Amino acid sequence: MKLLVCGGAGFIGSTFVGLRVREHGDEVTVLDALTYAGRQENLRDVESEIRFVHGQIEDPEVIAETLGSDPPDAIVNFAAETHVDRSIADPYAFSVTNALGTHVLLEAARQRALRYLQVSTDEVYGSIETGSFTESSPLAPSSPYSASKTGADLLVTSYFHTYGLPAMVCRGSNNYGPRQYPEKLIPLMILNALAGDHLPVYGDGRNVRNWLFVEDFGRGIGHVLAHGRPGEVYNCGGPDECENIEVVTRIIELAGADPSLIEYVTDRPGHDRRYSLSCEKLAGLGWRARTRFIDGLSQTVDWYRDNAWWWEPIRSGAYREYYERHYGRALGR
Ligand code: NAD
C-alpha cells in the first residue's frame, strides 16, 4: 500500500511505520511537526526507505502539497498532543492539533476520496469501575486530552455518515515499549529507577490501566486498515490490567532499584480510576495481542538500559524544565 502516516515520528507512529515497511513493503510518507515528542531518530532504521515531510496537520497547504498529484491509498493519523498532564497544564494545543488537525486531514481525504484511519484512545470512554467498554459504550472523556480526541473521533464518524468517506477509528489502550517519551508512566519510572531517582506515584497508586505492547497496537492498526469496515470503530486493548503500584514495583525489580525510591505525590486532577476495553470486534477480524505484560515490560526495561543514546539528549534538554515544573509541584518542592 501507499500510505501517508501523520505523526509517524512519535512513539507509536514510528513503530507502525517500521512494521509497514519491513513486513508489508509499503510505500510510506511520514508527515510530522517534530514537536518535543517527535524525533527523526525514531525512524532511523527506515529513513532511506521512506519520504519525510516536516509539517503540521492543521495546515491545509502542507497537507495538499504532501498529497500532491499522486495521492496515497490511505491516510493514517497518529499526530496528536498525547500527555494528559500537559493537557491539564496547557490545554489549548490539544484542541488545535487533535481536533482541528484531524478536521483538516478529513477534508483533504474527502476531496480525494481517500481511505482514512484515525488512531484514538480508550480514554474517550472515561473511567469504568467494573467490566469493559465496547465500541458502543457512551463517550465520557474526563481530561482536555481525551475530550479533544473524542471530538476528533466524532468528526471522523460524521464524515462517514455525511459524505460517505471510507473512514475508521481504532481506539487503543495504554501503550508501552521502546522509544516512548519519558513523560508517560512506564518510561519515566524505568529511567528514574535506573538513575536512582524518586518514583512519583499519583494518589494511592491503585488506578488501573490496560497495558498494550506497542507492536501489538501497530499490528492491530494494520489489521483495521486491511480488514475494517468503513464507518466502524474498533477497540484494541492489551491482555493484562494492572494497578500503577504493581507496574512500578515490577520496574523496580527489573531495574534492580531500591523500593524506597517510591514517593506518593499529589493526585492528578480528574484522574480516571480504571480503563478496560472489550476487543471482541477486532478479534473477529483475526487480531489478538501477542505480548504478555510481564514479557513486554522486561523487553522495554532492557531497551532503555541498552539505548542511552536515545534518551540522554531528552533527559538533559527541555524535558528537565517540564519535569521540575510538574514534579517539583507534585513533590511539594
Ligand atoms: P507521541 O506523543 O509519542 O507522538 C505524537 C507525534 O505527533 C509526534 O511525532 C509529534 O511530533 C506529532 N505531532 C504533534 N502535533 C503535531 C501536529 N500538529 N502536526 C503533525 N504532527 C504532530 O504519541 P504516541 O504515544 O505515539 O501516540 C500516537 C497516537 O496514538 C495519538 O493519536 C494518541 O492519542 C494515540 N494513542 C496513544 C496511546 C498511548 O498509550 N501512548 C494509547 C492509545 C492511543
Ligand code: TYD
Ligand atoms: P500516563 O502514562 O500518563 O497515561 P494515561 O494517563 O494516559 O493513562 O499514566 C498512566 C497512569 O500512571 C495514570 O494512572 C497516571 C499514573 N502516573 C503516575 O502515577 N505517576 C506519573 O509520574 C505518571 C506520568 C503517571
